[in-house]
Amino acid sequence: MWKVKPPVYFPMETRYRPILESLVPPDPMSQFNLRRGSPDEEFPDLSRNYTWMGRILTRAMYSRQFHRCTHSGVLFDDVIRPGLEEPGDWCSPASVGCVAGDAESYILFCDFFDRVIEAHHGHKITSQTPESDFNCDNLKGGDDLDRSYAGRLEVSVVRGVEDFCFPTHCSRGERRELLTLARRALQRMEEDVLPGQFLLQEDLNQESKREVDFDPPSASQFRIGVARDWPDARAVWVSKDGSLVVWVNMEDHLRLVSTRDDANITEAFKCMFINLQKLEDFYRELKHPFTWKQQLGWVTSSPADVGTGLRISVQLKLPFLPKHKRLQDILKRLRLCMDTTESPTLYCVSNTSTFGLSEVGLTQLVVDGVKLLIAMEKRLEVNGDIDGLVPAQK
Structure with a gap:
């Protein structure tokens, strides 16, 4: 197999990052004579905000960012808006509470x-280039999960396209140009690699939406601008064999998604990254490569997805383990999260972070964690004790 290396050339901005941090670009809002107060007057109320944004943002930090603006017009207030719209709950896992309007953010x-990235992902940012490894031969045990417990799985990856603002900030014209680029790149995919069909959201009927697991935009996505002009310039590409789905805008x-019903993570991983590399090559030929930052890896709109943009989700049948008093501690140690499904005994287990490990490393973390959760469930079925199986913090 092969190992993908990140681009060797980085934007000049990364070389002068400490200098850029101290710069104060002109505030583009000032020309409109809007009544903006001072940073102290504009500082938001974060007393009941439980996002990482709310925990980290201080008045001094807000003042440093207040008069800054990216070249495309992203202000700091645009960045923190999601956390102000949805401040979270003290008893729930903290969301990042912020979003990047463009890569320059x-x-x-x-x-x-x-x-925010360090707090959410639990990994320190350094000057080192994040490791990248797509070689499925380095993945161990992803093809032998116990089918009595493990079922449907999903491997997904998100990518941003260079030279375009992210969905919360992009214009209608940018979004339509991104759609055109995606259509051209995916047509190449059909011709060279994997046959498929490109469908506009507005043309999908109810049956098609069910087939691709389509979820309509949430109220939150409308509030922060992700779903503006819905469904204009939104599309989905579906491979004919059903192995890969690509969501556009x-x-x-x-967002690329590979799903399987046989709990074979290795095959889903292989399908994802072979096709992702091909798609990346097509975008590079179109002069719009995927967005990469030296210290962060691949970046998209959410800080929760920087690094690899990779999510692995496995459905597990667990009648006993979710009732155990140490479950949350176990999940934290494994760096996994567990969500409920429509079935009372079926749970969705996935990785909590995307930054700090390579693609294979993150997938291996999920594989090992799922196997341990299954071993614990088997122990509980016979009224056994699982304390001896609890791992150290990963």
Whole structure:
């Protein structure tokens, strides 16, 4: 197999990041004579905000970012709006509470974003280039999960496209140009790699929506601007064999999803990254490569997806383990999260972070964690004790 290496050339901005951090670009809002107060007057109320944004943002940090603006017009108030719209709950896992309007946001507002990323992913940002490894031969045990417990799985990856604002900030014209690029790149995919069909959202009927697991935009997505002009310039590409789905202009520029019903993570991983590399090559030929930042890896609109943009989700049948008092501690140690489904005994287990490990490393973390959860469930079925199986913090 092969190992994908990140681009060797990085934007000049990364070389001068400390200098850029201290710059204060002119505020484009000032020309409109709007009644903006001072940073102290505009500082939001974060007393009941339980997002990472609310926990990290201070008055001094807000003042440093207040008069800054990216070249496309992203202000710091645009960045923190999601956390103000949805402040979270003290008893729920903290969301990032912020969003990047464009790739430059991660550089200009790095004083803020770096701290949010480190807190959410539990990994320190350094000057080192994040490791990247798509070689499925390095993945161990992803093809032998116990089918009595493990069922449907999903491997997904998000990518941003260079030179375009992210969905919360992009214009209608940008979104339509992104749709055109996606159509051209995916047509190449059909011709060279994997036959499929390109469908506009507005043309999907109810049956087609069920087949591709289509979820309409949430109220939150409308509030923060992700779903503006819905369904204009939104589309989905579906391979004929059903192994791969590509969402265009939804929460991110691109979201690739590979699903399987046989719990074979290795095959889903292989399908994802072979096709992702091909699609990346097609976008590079179109002069719009995927967005990469040296310290962060692949970046998209949400800081929760930086690094690899990779999510692995496995459905597990667990009648006993979710009732155990140590479950949350176990999940935290495994760096996994567990969500409920429509079935009372079926749960969806996935990785909590995308940054700090390679693609194979994150997938291996999920594989090992799922196997341990299944072993615990088997122990509980016979009224056994699982304390001896609880791992150390990963």
